[in-house]
Amino acid sequence: MYCAIIGDLINSKEIKNRKELQENLKLLLKNINNKYNCIETDFTITLGDEFQALLIIQYDILKLYLKLNIVCILLVHVLVLDLEI
Numbered sequence: 001m002y003c004a005i006i007g008d009l010i011n012s013k014e015i016k017n018r019k020e021l022q023e024n025l026k027l028l029l030k031n032i033n034n035k036y037n038c039i040e041t042d043f044t045i046t047l048g049d050e051f052q053a054l055l056i057i058q059y060d061i062l063k064l065y066l067k068l069n070i071v072c073i074l075l076v077h078v079l080v081l082d083l084e085i
Contacts (some may be wrong), residue, residue: 001057009049022049024075036064
């Protein structure tokens, strides 16, 4: 059984340094692709900051999902904080 993950960094167009955000997202997804065995098709960026992957449902899928959410939230907030300082 598989699970499709489709993600989008909400309101990223409002971030002044969006290119840096997209590069960091690209690196993040590459690291995740190399780390988890439950990935059937690699996480790829489909448009701007949208990304997707196909995962095999197994024990570490929830762990991956939670980590992906946390890192994406931190990625956006760190760039926003950095730009506001």
